[in-house]
Amino acid sequence: MKGIVCIDKPKGMTSSDVVVKVRNILSRTVGEKQKAGHFGTLDPDGQGVLIVGIGTANRLFDYVLKKDKTYRAAFCFGKETDTLDESGTVTATDNVEISKDDVIAVLPRFKGRLMQIPPQYSALSVNGVKAYKLARKGVEAPLQAREIEIYSIELVEQISANVFEFRINCSSGTYIRSIARDMAKALNTLGYMKYIIREKSGSVELKDCVTLSDFEKEPVKYVQSFEKILPLKKYALTDALAQKALSGLTLDASDDMPSGDFYLESNGEIKAVAEARQGKLVLKTRL
DSSP states (O other): OOEEEEEEEOTTOOHHHHHHHHHHHHHHHHTSOOOEEESSOOOTTOEEEEEEEEGGGGGGHHHHTTOOEEEEEEEEESEEETTSBTTSOEEEEOOOOOOHHHHHHHGGGGSEEEEEOOOSSSSOEETTEEHHHHHHTTOOOOOOOEEEEEEEEEEEEEEETTEEEEEEEEOTTOOHHHHHHHHHHHTTSOEEEEEEEEEEETTEEGGGOBOHHHHHHSTGGGOBOGGGTSOOOEEEOOHHHHHHHHTTOOEEOOTTSOSSSEEEEETTEEEEEEEEETTEEEEEEEO
16 A cells, blocks of 8 residues: 555654554555654644655655645744743743734744754754753753744734744744744743644645544545645556566657656556666666
8 A cells, every 4th residue: 555644643653663663554454564654743742734654655755755835823922831832841031921912023024044952852862862852851952053034923912821823834944933942032031832833835824724533533545645745746657668677778758758757557556766868777776
């Protein structure tokens, strides 16, 4: 089996927990062990779009990783936690009152290309050790600022005193918790992310996702083609030519092959991601 499952991840589960559950449900249903992996971590406190790859679809990870994301998130100002989210321990407070106008005034600073320092509690590796493991031991990891891009950030509403909800469309690799921290600094106070919902990942929206409980009832029904997350043109080869290409033989490219990456198809089944390069057919990822 190969394809993707678009899960509406519940709060309180790690992305890996979701993958294990999806894999086990499918394995029981089809009667054989399935391989599964996710296309981009969502924090345990996070909810929303989590794309799970099944079988060889996981080989498309690098193609999908850099897709843009859209989040709805709430920031709480006047308080900070060690993890920069709701589940962390409060480390500092500030008797401040932030208004809606205050927030609107600093929003332009958080648009465009920015250098962002990831949170200490993150899955980034430092000399082979996850940063969050160092943070739990009280060790501050030397995390370097990375370039991100925020395409849009809008204030949705003020939920309560010092708590504001935002909708953020950004590049992959952006930490929303870091935006909460940095926005608080711009407001001369402290802050953390109260909650986060991933509304969109690449072309997959929250409305396209299924809850784990519904998935468990009819798992095979919700396994979609990976074309959902990586829509490419197709080029069909005869079975004989496809077998030659898949066995490692070099074939000449045809003039009618699409430019850039495309799906190589045979007998109605996608066999690989390929490209025509310097007059030759090059298989980039076998599926």
